[in-house]
Amino acid sequence: MASVGIPAEGVPGRVGAWWRAGGRGGSAAYVVAPVGVDAGAVMQRVHEDVPGSVLVDATGLTAEQVMQQALAALGVDLSADERDDWRFALGSWPEERLLLVVNAHRAGPTRRSHEAERLVTSTLPRLARGELGVVVHVVPELLPAHVYPRAVFRLSAAAVEHPPAVKESVAVRALTLAEPRFAPVPVWARLVTALTGEAASEDELAEFARERPEILRLGPLGVSFVDEGLAETLRQEVESAELSSVHEQLAGWLMRSASDFRHPEGWAEGGAVGLYAATGLAMHAVQAGTFDEVLRDGRVIANLPQTALMDAARSISFIISGNTAAADAIHLWGWGVTPRHQAEWASWLHLMALSRDDLEFASAVATSGVTLPWQVKWAHWRPPGGYHVRYLRAGRFAALAEVRWQGRPAIAGLQQRTVDGAQQPFVSIWDVETGERVAHPWEHDEIPAEHRADLTWPASPGSGSVAPSRVQELFASSSPRRNKRAFMLPCEPLAVGEVVVFAGDLGLIVIKPADGVNISDFGASQQPLSWDYADAGPCSPIDSPAPSHEDLIALFGEDALYPIEVEDLPDRLTHAATRELLLDFGLPYMMEGAMGLFPFGSWGIGILDELPSWPGGIEPVPESGPFFQIGKWMGGKLVIDGPTGHVLRVPAEPGQDRLAGLPSAHSLVDFLTMVALYVIGLRTRSILPPASSEREQITYWVLRALVEVDETGGDQPAWSYVLHND
Template sequence: MTHQLGDRERSAIRDWLALPVERRARLVIGGDGGAGKSALLRESAAQVPGAALVDCTGLTADEVALRVCAALGVALGPDELLRGRPGLRGALRGDHTVFLVNSQWAGTTLTSSEPRRIARALSLLLLRAPEARIRLALEWDGDRMGEPPARDVVVTLAAGPEARSADATGADGRHPLGVLAAAETADVPVEVYRLLHEALGAPSGPADARALAAAFPDVIEVRETGRDARGEEEPDAGRLAFRSPSLARMWRAACPVSEAEQRRVVAALLAAVTDSGPARPWTESGPVGRYAARALPAHAALAGTAGELLTDGRVLAQVRPGAAWDALAVAYPAGVPYGGVLADVRSLQAQGAWSLSQGEWAAWLHHAALCAGRTDLARQLSGSGVGMPFETVWTQWRGNGRFGPVPGEVGRIDELALVRSEDGLSLLAARDATTDRATDPAHAYVRQEFDSATGAPHGAPAVVPEPLYESGWVYDDRVPEGVSGAFAERLDGEWEIEPEPSAPPPRCPLSVGQGIGLDNLWVLAGEGGLFAAVCRTDGEDDGTAWHAAPLLEPHARLAAPEPPAEALAAADGDAGARPWLEEVFGAGACRRHAAGDLPDGITHPGTRDFLVEVGLPSLEGLLQLQTHGGLKPLPKDGTDGQRSGVRYEIGHWMYAPLALDGATGQVLRLPRDTAPEPAAGSLARFFAMVRLFDAYRRGFHPSRADRRDAQQVLAAWCRRIDPTVDESDTWDAVLGGHPFEDGTWELVTKDGRPPL
């Protein structure tokens, strides 16, 4: 069908094209299926010289982003791809107009979050690229993409006379077309159709591909050889497909499948891929196995069992990474629970692992399971039948999703050496722990020795004044006599390895920066500590790392857990907060006041109780905060819009006095030239949030993505404790990752700044 442009459409598109490109408003084409949205966009693109047009059908949002770049002639070199999203944003330059057709049909499954990712993450990347000015037009479907923002230019098309709908009078999920619509992929192997037919309890009918197509010639077609969205040929023959995605959606709406029925589908698929002998890759076990690897997570999301399915290592290793990430976004729209197996799955994408092979996917999930102490899950992953190119054998690497310091953790490792000890070969690890770099640093390096075979520490860590390369360990002569070893160091994202190793190291995230190879055992170290992995000698090493970040934001968000009970109690002014605060602030740091000695101007009951029972903390340096434990009276001033009352200076925060309002209990920051800024609703809340920030800033993290997650958790906790933080520019800087250099920070990166 060719959509005929009416005066309204012509005028709207003409006005949109005439808008100053600096406004970067999107053009959104909405309307029912069959209304001609794609035709309208294609005609519009043909009228714009040099416009880029990309068909999103079956593609992920990341693949659409790469195709947009190709259509615009943007060359993405290895460096830009390695950097992920920042590299992509930086590569976009110049003035462009981009049209995205069928954006509502993005994704490899019908139940997909990819249309929303295009509507949000990809759109923001294109419209906000700092060196480019891009006009963006795309198709829109409210059910799959949400409501467009008010700032968009919206054109809604009425259904044309040729628009089709599902004639499903009296049909249910067991109708032959309802069975086909229950499938998740665009075309479905006959073997999968038959499995769905049986699982849904459909009555006997045409289960042969040609017979089914003959029964419904206007609705479905048979594809002898399937091709995926990338154009790669599928080995299965006799695949059924609706003639358009909108027809599949219409029949799915007309013949809904219940959660209970979806659970039967999940069970049938699992039985088909697990009851056929020894464990082996699903992708090698026929059309049902290939379908399950792509679509089983989506079925589980619809069944309400995605969390159960994706925490089974035998299944998790087999499904395609993108299918798992997409299903998490569908199953957990409010966010994936923090700190569990599902968060580990999400973390791989957040760290930039979007080009992992199936074997690497299983191996890194196995590694994450061991770091978290989930030994049963690790055994399931290693026994899944997916061939892993390496296997972690011991770990001192910090697991994902752990907030704050962990007792006994190794911490970041900047240097790694091999030495001979009384017990054989040992590893010598060191990190820069210098503080006060902004003033007069006293250089300090934490050094510790570990058993190379088990990872067990030899003794406690020691603090020394020089790094390894300045000490007795000589960089150019680093292999003990009689030992054959290879040393690897990360330079610009690639390994520099000397001499040639027996087995190549695994492809690693950029947070891994050092390595020592002993035959097929590699000891690897970096931001999260160190671990050892046995690598296949026939493994392929292309010399690259994971990408530094995903091309777009991860599919699924992270849900913050409940704040620690101690923090909530302390924020409520509980008398037991004193030990929790002094655990970090130091013994005796909370200076209590006798009730009779409190100034008369402090009349707020909760504040009086806090000062008497907990005490006013005396701090120096932390968060650029100095408090002296005392109460210095300030002149009364009711001209700033705050409730009038007696105020007392309790210290300084970020170059401005910090004051207590004795009548309300509110804590205020008093900049010189602006109105007072609320810092917290009470002393108890303020110091509880400072204590949480201290836990955050002292935590070593296995990746930059993990630190960003912890930063988001900190922000959520502080907003839960005191919504005042949303009214404070200073808290906005604190929770947004301002790089404080306050003389107390044991360096989290070599340049002295936290990797936010």
């Protein structure tokens, strides 16, 4: 049974006995104290009784910061080259060690932070491995489900009783509604006004705090509680409607007051109120129900830390909507992009907004008052979280070279693309100023004769030649790619005039740094120790057309699309819209994702070979046929039903119910649209790092997109089978 009602003085002995029993490495135990009860002294006593143990106070820290502090205190090497091996370090100790985490429920920079839940349910269980055991101080609502009862130690202590005058004080009650655990006096005054509807004197509030040093602490950042348990207890007594009104008023006031703490390095550097706003505005907006509105204001978001956006969004939902700054924050976090300075983070927000054509948001970030250390000039890339055909058009880059095209600064890119399932190298030329691709891909070593006069070196090399004669000369002096694990765009950066060019599997970006700013480490990636934060939806260009069968042109090229000749179109394929599409648009010749489409026949099939009826022994379908084969998929035939135009997969043999003949789409145009979405997903996943969480998320993005095109066809098991197992 779980320990119930243990007096505080008895807990250290119980926890010590649990630890000394041995075999606790890789496991966790919990000291559970009621809200408002301080268990710090209990955890300190356990720490003193267990030699070699480490104690970390989680108050105000993110889960990532708790993990960093804990591992550093345990002596784990967290240098850039060694930090990813922390798991092996914990398993290599000669004896078990104990980590104690106190105030886990107070993790995070705000009182409503999701960081506490993340720390207890995700981060610390990951940390409890090898020879490391963990004891966590939590409140009852944070105790994970299905914990081994003998690893739970419940304190019987009651919360400290404060005089009624303290608990009933409007000033004290208002202060508990601050989200950060400090409140500058002007913020406190606004909280009082929001709670009571009456103006509050800042001088009187400051004097009130000085007269009550037993409960309040007045410091350079503002007022805080001596015992945070008092704030936690009193917050529970505020009515929800009253709470929402206070948060709405305070969030609005902070946004209206932003000019008072505007600063080139962000609000947090603009004084105590600015720091409060940067830390707490997002969470106030969450509780006011206005977070979505705040999230659309680039002038505000440019001043909020990456972690504040993630924390606020995750406190609302475990899945974050795509095409928002919060989703950008989570996707970049997953790639290990966690800028240390607010100004650099604002530059990333600007880049991500431009990558999805959100010009209004990008402009707002640029005019937010934060001085951007760099801005993107143009980008042809797949941004983290991107799922759209446009993000694949630039392709992969293996090396860069500076050239001149008709006298203008240009970039030569050594690239790769997939042709019939194989990687094919080619060279492209891009105008530095406009971002336009000025030369079609060159697939051979010879520079096309018609372009030899267009392409020259930026300066005459030692040989005296002013132009390369062969493609291989372009990259003869290119530097090796940087570590793919350390940089999201690993090609060696290329400085061209006032801009710097970055490239890799994700595409091509041209950045203009501010004067004196070194951006050689742009895109440096270091996976957070605490790993993923949350799932976020994909991003795509805003106002872009809905997915279409015409996306196949961008994916395979016009040369790979083959309209069916009139004489090859079977008379018994009678569905009018299908006939028109086959004649005017045709089918792509493709083999990808265990699917092949063969507009001119292949793999032993002719052009639209007829299957007179559904095969015997196979689960029957409502469609009556005749059926006409357009390809193969997962070993089965892909066919069009002549009368209805439905596209079906014919199982190769009986017993394949999970891959059965459920219509893959109710029309050919929908099916081709779904094929495009499917291929976009497969190709996007192929450029992601093997351990990237996005590789798994993309499967679900694709499946949701397929269902939006055709609700029944999107449920065809063959789609998900390949996506889950490819």
